[in-house]
Amino acid sequence: MTGSARLTAGLLVLSAVLAACSAPDTSSEGDGPPTGGAADGSERAASSSPVAIADLGPVFGPQVAALEEGSFGLDRWSPVDDGPPASGPAVRVAFPAGSVSPSASREHGAPEGGMQVFLPLVGEPVDSAHLRYWVRFPEDFEFVKGGKLPGLYGGTEVSGGEEPDGTDGFSTRLMWRAEGEGEVYLYAPDESGTSLGRGEWTWERGTWLCVEQRVVLNDPEQEDGSVTVWVDGTQTFAEEGMRYRTVADLRIEGIFFSTFYGGADPSWAPSADQHADFADFVVSDQPIGCG
Secondary structure, three states: OOHHHHHHHHHHHHHHHHHOOOOOOHHHOOOOOOEOOOOOOOOOOOOOOHHHHHOOHHHHOOOEOOEEEEEEOOOOEEEEOOOOOOOOOEEEEEEOOOOEOHHHHHHHOOOEOOEEEEEEEOOOOEOEEEEEEEEEEOOOOOOOOEEEEOEEEEEOEOOOOOOOOOOOEEEEEEEEEHHHEEEEEEEEOOEEEEEEOOOOOEOOEOOEEEEEEEEEOOOOOOOOEEEEEEEOOEEEEEEEEEOOOOOOOOOEOEEEEEEOEOOOOHHHOOOOOEEEEEEEEEEEOOOOOOO
């Protein structure tokens, strides 16, 4: 598919999905996938205009749709013209000075920063998947203590300090940590925000980085799942013997686009306005690479 065709298809898919959605109902923020709470702030928050979600179609492509429910920060993204080579459009997500997640913002009176949107696969959920995207941190980016980056998810208990029980959810977001250390930030049975592979790679500032994550779910009766990370085509981390689920109908549902500083308090917040750029998300059952 050509780049222009892919962009058109992405917009058509997202427009069709959103046309069927009603206006956000902030009274039911805890209903349906996904839920969350105060520990990392990825809770359901009211979204802004659905047009903002539809406009993200060219970045995420036709393989996923976008959910209004569970989104926040849709007024904090803007288009970026200088995307990575061989890529489509990019988006810039703003992290205002002093900003943290929505829950930490409410608890501590700090500004809210970053953005979140859930992007389920248009087709059926799957048991293994590769997610590839590009990310760029400015030369003067403040890593502070850390922040969230996109990953894959399934079910409803995927963030916010909730502990999945094997039947109700998992997620495999990435993080930046102090001094730019990278890690997988895992939600799985008995794991509510566990760091995997911290420091196995470092997020470089000032350049586009190609990030690929592969998640293979376990057989419900076994601990044989895995997660693997590549940065710029080089494998940087792999973990095997993992348990994501205890039931077969808990599967990979899509992309968990979640990025903000924190952490549950303002000690994670940047001292000045920050931003990060994202581009060219692809989900596949095969290795994707950076081409």
